[in-house]
Amino acid sequence: MAAKTRARTAEVQTFPGDTPADVLRGYYRSMSLIRNFELRSSEMYARAKIGGYCHLNLGEEATVVGLMAAINKGDYLFTGYRDHGYALMRDLEPGRVMAELFGKTTGVSGGRGGSMHMFDSEARLFGGYGIVGGQIPPATGVALAIKAKQQAGAESDAVMCLLGDGTTNIGAFHESLNLAGLWNLPIVYVIVNNRLGMGTTVEAASAEPDLYKRGASYRIPGIRVDGDDVLAVRDAAETALARARTERQPVLLELMCYRLRGHSVVDPARYRSAEETTIAQKSDPVPVFRAQLIAAGILDDAAADAIDAEIDAIVDASVEFGDASPDPDPADLFAYVYATPVANAPSALPGDPVMEAL
Amino acid sequence: MSIEAAPVTDPPATRVITYRQALNETLRAELLHDDNVFLIGEEIGVFEGSYKITAGLLTEFGPDRVVDAPIAEEGFVGAALGAAMIGMRPVVEIMTINFSLIAIDQIVNHAAKMRSMFGGQVSVPMVIRMPGGGGQQLAATHSQNLEVWFAHIPGLKVLAPSTPADAKALLTAAIRDDDPVIFIENLSLYSSKGEVPDGEQIAEIGKAAVVKEGTDLTIVSYSRGTTTALEVAHKLEAEGLSIEVVDLRSLRPLDRETICASVRKTGHAVVFEDDWLSYGIGAEISATIGEGVFDFLDAPVRRVAAAEVPLPYAKTLELAALPHAAELAKVVREVLNIAPVNSAPLEK
Numbered sequence: 001m002a003a004k005t006r007a008r009t010a011e012v013q014t015f016p017g018d019t020p021a022d023v024l025r026g027y028y029r030s031m032s033l034i035r036n037f038e039l040r041s042s043e044m045y046a047r048a049k050i051g052g053y054c055h056l057n058l059g060e061e062a063t064v065v066g067l068m069a070a071i072n073k074g075d076y077l078f079t080g081y082r083d084h085g086y087a088l089m090r091d092l093e094p095g096r097v098m099a100e101l102f103g104k105t106t107g108v109s110g111g112r113g114g115s116m117h118m119f120d121s122e123a124r125l126f127g128g129y130g131i132v133g134g135q136i137p138p139a140t141g142v143a144l145a146i147k148a149k150q151q152a153g154a155e156s157d158a159v160m161c162l163l164g165d166g167t168t169n170i171g172a173f174h175e176s177l178n179l180a181g182l183w184n185l186p187i188v189y190v191i192v193n194n195r196l197g198m199g200t201t202v203e204a205a206s207a208e209p210d211l212y213k214r215g216a217s218y219r220i221p222g223i224r225v226d227g228d229d230v231l232a233v234r235d236a237a238e239t240a241l242a243r244a245r246t247e248r249q250p251v252l253l254e255l256m257c258y259r260l261r262g263h264s265v266v267d268p269a270r271y272r273s274a275e276e277t278t279i280a281q282k283s284d285p286v287p288v289f290r291a292q293l294i295a296a297g298i299l300d301d302a303a304a305d306a307i308d309a310e311i312d313a314i315v316d317a318s319v320e321f322g323d324a325s326p327d328p329d330p331a332d333l334f335a336y337v338y339a340t341p342v343a344n345a346p347s348a349l350p351g352d353p354v355m356e357a358l
Numbered sequence: 359m360s361i362e363a364a365p366v367t368d369p370p371a372t373r374v375i376t377y378r379q380a381l382n383e384t385l386r387a388e389l390l391h392d393d394n395v396f397l398i399g400e401e402i403g404v405f406e407g408s409y410k411i412t413a414g415l416l417t418e419f420g421p422d423r424v425v426d427a428p429i430a431e432e433g434f435v436g437a438a439l440g441a442a443m444i445g446m447r448p449v450v451e452i453m454t455i456n457f458s459l460i461a462i463d464q465i466v467n468h469a470a471k472m473r474s475m476f477g478g479q480v481s482v483p484m485v486i487r488m489p490g491g492g493g494q495q496l497a498a499t500h501s502q503n504l505e506v507w508f509a510h511i512p513g514l515k516v517l518a519p520s521t522p523a524d525a526k527a528l529l530t531a532a533i534r535d536d537d538p539v540i541f542i543e544n545l546s547l548y549s550s551k552g553e554v555p556d557g558e559q560i561a562e563i564g565k566a567a568v569v570k571e572g573t574d575l576t577i578v579s580y581s582r583g584t585t586t587a588l589e590v591a592h593k594l595e596a597e598g599l600s601i602e603v604v605d606l607r608s609l610r611p612l613d614r615e616t617i618c619a620s621v622r623k624t625g626h627a628v629v630f631e632d633d634w635l636s637y638g639i640g641a642e643i644s645a646t647i648g649e650g651v652f653d654f655l656d657a658p659v660r661r662v663a664a665a666e667v668p669l670p671y672a673k674t675l676e677l678a679a680l681p682h683a684a685e686l687a688k689v690v691r692e693v694l695n696i697a698p699v700n701s702a703p704l705e706k
């Protein structure tokens with residue numbers, strides 16, 4: 001993952017902005033990792049190594065990488081169920097992410113969460129959430145606790161809470177933004193606007209389709225940014241997080257991007273017109289960024305291919321790691337139900353008698 | 359005295375269709391039958407339903423009758439309730455039962471209470487359809503069997519059909535009923551097939567059915583569980599055991615008569631349920647049998663239910679946590695005090 005603090009030495013002048021060439025190459029590498037990992041997940045799903053629901057970040061790579069370049073290690077991250085890329089960008093071993101998809105003990109959530117429920121307390125990845133909007137109130141609560149425990153300032157932690165465009169229609173979004181606005185919480189809500197919630201367009205679901213404006217009712221500033229532009233995403237997120245840390249000002253960031261494929265790996269997206277699909281493919285951030293870097297002389301084809309090949313090997317290894325990892329033992333079924341052991345906590349398996357015969 | 363021949367009515371013709379198709383055809387028939395019927399839910403129109411139950415209906419009936427709602431369960435369930443208060447007959451689809459928890463206030467505090475609390479002046483002729491069920495590796499939040507949450511509530515009626523024919527006849531009854539009806543489907547039943555009679559079929563709400571007769575033991579179940587109960591009953595039949603299967607069909611009201619009549623005959627009962635054991639549907643059935651036909655019991659009533667754990671994603675854990683045919687057969691043998699015979703193991 002790209003380092004958060006970038007040296008401002010103007011090594012690259014041909015590319016807009018002052019981001020050093022190695023950092024830009026790092027962003028490309030990160031985007032390539034997410035792309036490759038997600039395509040491999042899709043393949044593993046088709047081979048039945050992954051079950052349940054599986055939602056991919058395909059098309060959202062610039063958004064994911066830009067956001068994760070802005071966040072500090074100590075910041076808390078909450079996401080929806082489209083969470084694989086974020087787990088990778090929080091520096092979790094790709095093998096552990098793949099192992100979670102395979103339902104193995106070595107997975108980031110011990111194989112208990114699966115695709116939608118990536119969690120790593122050390123990396124402060126505070127969860128993928130499968131219920132639409134489920135992440136928003138707890139993310140707000142972490143911000144409440146940070147405010148209670150830490151002085152405002154550049155050193156303070158902050159919360160980043162991701163959600164989809166469709167998710168802005170659920171009550172939890174509005175209740176939480178009101179709390180954050182009312183209590184001045186250090187949180188950045190990020191709407192990843194991929195223009196669809198399953199098969200429903202933003203216009204068909206939201207009375208105010210300019211979603212960034214939805215902060216206005218809660219006096220939360222809203223900003224819309226091109227989610228296909230990794231640097232614009234990074235810069236906007238850095239500014240927003242800085243406000244959260246130093247001013248205790250919550251911010252609503254809307255990032256415009258496209259979902260390259262269906263809602264989940266099993267959705268053929270037939271409801272989408274050929275025209276819309278073409279637009280999505282044209283703005284595909286991975287080849288676009290690659291071409292930009294090549295045009296700016298920061299990469300050439302050979303160097304880009306070498307990065308892709310390195311990533312391919314990493315993703316291969318993640319699959320091997322997942323395959324080689326053990327399945328959870330049914331004897332551990334009840335391992336994490338309660339934190340404090342108490343008398344009479346249920347531990348019966350289906351068909352066990354409720355009482356030992358006296 | 360002239361003897362008139364009793365009018366001969368041929369039984370209706372039947373077709374073998376899926377549970378999904380039975381629901382789809384019934385929704386269509388009811389949209390045609392009554393202008394006040396409309397469908398509302400997430401992704402039911404353009405997307406044709408997450409599980410394709412509403413396929414084709416937007417095209418045929420248009421957006422006033424098939425309403426695509428944003429992800430706002432509390433909002434659109436409550437809006438359907440309001441429409442029902444002035445005589446419309448909304449049929450709500452909640453994508454899965456798990457998301458009904460977001461609408462629980464409108465369902466429990468409002469829909470269920472209206473008629474009583476306002477002195478009988480208003481009724482709520484709405485249906486809320488939703489699938490429950492685990493076993494598809496959807497993990498803890500997407501695999502629940504929450505029927506008992508609704509079955510506990512006075513003012514609601516709760517149905518849980520196990521066959522395509524019942525899906526049709528109970529859904530028709532639910533839509534024509536003047537009260538809020540919770541209609542529980544199951545993800546693993548949608549593609550199951552069965553004979554469905556043609557023409558209008560309206561079941562009587564509140565009645566269980568004996569779906570297989572037997573004399574040695576009664577298995578009580580509902581929804582997906584009934585299909586497993588039948589599988590086990592047929593399998594044990596081959597071993598010389600005569601098992602009766604009672605399919606509850608209606609969880610509220612509960613047909614205690616049919617349950618007790620069966621156990622009076624067999625003297626043994628096992629409940630097979632997909633929900634969690636403590637305070638589950640089986641607890642109510644066991645209590646009913648204990649109070650109703652205690653003297654006829656030759657053994658304690660047993661329950662086969664899910665392990666009380668948020669359902670993990672990993673297949674090994676999910677298999678261990680959910681009740682299957684193998685555990686049901688084991689418990690039936692235990693209740694009848696019979697050693698297992700050596701035969702092909704039942705599917706886990």
Ligand SMILES: Cc1ncc(C[n+]2csc(CCOP(=O)(O)OP(=O)(O)O)c2C)c(N)n1
Pocket residue numbers: 080082130131132133163164165166167168194196197198259263400429431453457460
């Ligand atoms: C409360 C709730 N309702 C419905 C669903 C089903 N569902 C899962 S994802 C989704 C669409 C969400 O769209 P959006 O917020 O735009 O996120 P995206 O999938 O585009 O990332 C829906 C309706 C759910 N998981 N939870």
Ligand SMILES: [Mg+2]
Pocket residue numbers: 164165166192193194195196197198
């Ligand atoms: Mg979306």
